[in-house]
Amino acid sequence: MKYKFEEPIHGTIEKTKYQCSIEWRNGKFIADEPASIGGEDTGPDPFSLLLSSLASCKLITLRMYIDKKGWDVDKMALNVNLYQEKSGDLISTTIDCDLLFLCPVTDEQKLKLLEIAKECPVSKILQGDLKVRVFAFREEEVKTVKYANDKITVLWKPDFCQHSTRCWSQLPQVFKPTMKKWIDPNGAPPGRIQEQVAKCPSGALIFLSNIEKKSTEISLDN
Numbered sequence: 001m002k003y004k005f006e007e008p009i010h011g012t013i014e015k016t017k018y019q020c021s022i023e024w025r026n027g028k029f030i031a032d033e034p035a036s037i038g039g040e041d042t043g044p045d046p047f048s049l050l051l052s053s054l055a056s057c058k059l060i061t062l063r064m065y066i067d068k069k070g071w072d073v074d075k076m077a078l079n080v081n082l083y084q085e086k087s088g089d090l091i092s093t094t095i096d097c098d099l100l101f102l103c104p105v106t107d108e109q110k111l112k113l114l115e116i117a118k119e120c121p122v123s124k125i126l127q128g129d130l131k132v133r134v135f136a137f138r139e140e141e142v143k144t145v146k147y148a149n150d151k152i153t154v155l156w157k158p159d160f161c162q163h164s165t166r167c168w169s170q171l172p173q174v175f176k177p178t179m180k181k182w183i184d185p186n187g188a189p190p191g192r193i194q195e196q197v198a199k200c201p202s203g204a205l206i207f208l209s210n211i212e213k214k215s216t217e218i219s220l221d222n
């Protein structure tokens with residue numbers, strides 16, 4: 001079994017209703033809920049994200065096909081919406097996609113492109129053998145390995161590590177995957193290590209400053 005992405009989509013939520021920060025391999029965006037259900041509408045809601053995924057997949061698939069054929073079709077649009085019907089405990093969902101050609105196309109091209117649009121990869125996922133599995137970890141149940149010096153502690157949670165290579169490719173003086181003790185807290189200044197830890201896409205790395213801890217201990221002793 002091999003995941004499609006080296007780095008998972010990483011979502012976090014805090015107390016602001018209902019803003020989620022979603023990180024993908026090359027950036028970050030906000031998802032939210034509309035004001036009608038208590039959010040602030042600062043980003044697309046989960047249903048809009050699902051439909052956006054489908055719309056972009058169909059349009060990209062069409063563009064790839066058109067380019068391969070060398071057809072002169074320069075602009076298309078797609079409207080996507082869904083409705084749901086409840087019957088007892090069962091909810092059935094129908095997604096409708098309306099493809100609009102914003103340039104001249106022949107009837108033959110239109111039929112072929114409709115066929116191609118139906119078969120985009122995201123449609124295949126949604127209509128195929130789809131399972132959604134959810135695993136839960138409580139902080140204290142997660143194995144954590146500690147690497148420390150007198151200034152900092154770096155915690156690493158191997159079960160969360162997605163082996164994205166980001167830490168060791170960007171800061172090889174500290175992150176050394178071929179070594180048994182693979183994180184060397186003496187390999188770079190604390191600030192630089194903290195900066196790198198913040199870039200871990202999976203939350204496997206945590207940075208703690210021992211300087212603040214020490215000064216608290218000193219003031220408590222006093």
Ligand code: SF4
Pocket residue numbers: 160161162163164165166167168199200201202203204205
């Ligand atoms: S610990 Fe390093 S290799 Fe693992 S997910 Fe974080 S950045 Fe990637």
